[in-house]
Amino acid sequence: MEITIDIEDPMPLFTQLVEQIKSAVINSKIKPGDSLPSIRQLANDLELNSKTVAKAYKLLERDLVIQSKGYRGTFVHPHAIVNSKVDLNAEVLAQLNNAISACKTAGVTDSEIRIAFSSAMNSNNN
Amino acid sequence: MEITIDIEDPMPLFTQLVEQIKSAVINSKIKPGDSLPSIRQLANDLELNSKTVAKAYKLLERDLVIQSKGYRGTFVHPHAIVNSKVDLNAEVLAQLNNAISACKTAGVTDSEIRIAFSSAMNSNNN
DNA sequence: AGTTGTACCATTACCACACACGGAACAACT
């Protein structure tokens, strides 16, 4: 599994990591059950901060692409291949678009939408 | 119609203006059909920039609280009393809340929601 | 001539956030 991080790339480092691991799964360069390098190791190899790698791993685990088994290391999720193609956000975030469009056509100012958005984000703290 | 602007108040100046004019309408201190001071005049009286007052007037006109008749001045809207109590945003912005809640319960990160939101705002330029 | 609302150009300060980095600690495994 060759991973290349381009610091010049405007895409955030952790995003590059996520995308490359997903495509590695799709291209069968890593298969379900395979073990992944540890956070600290991968951070060392790529000359990244361990926090950056940890963030990528955390997102990948949420998307059920990888599976961290605590002290036993991290592994490729059984359904990783399917989940790597799914875009969790796509469907749900479409609703955001609808809501925004509705606001705009109703005459609500962009600023007002932004203000309402941030207050909604704060009040929605579960 | 006494209007007081508090520079120390964290509330934006134009918002203070909007709120005070709305409450003046509700309290019948100004009635539908009454003429309002011109943007430049009010800006002078309150020692504000005319742009700030213009912004407040624009918002009040959108909410149908006042009515600018071009060169003939600005007047209190016929249905101002009702419209001063209505919150244009309330209903529409509820959708925003729903969309955000949906995202959060789906496991989408706050940052991801914010990013998707801003990109949605930019792409929705009509 | 003077005023009306409106539109365009611009700058300044402030604040919230994303991103990346660093150090340290934890319990539970090998």
Next chain:
DNA sequence: AGTTGTTCCGTGTGTGGTAATGGTACAACT
């Protein structure tokens, strides 16, 4: 002892938005 993923503290930089300021100009009214 060493490593695992995780979580907490914090720092710095860059971006982008809001709010407010200023100047100038316009057409159409009184």
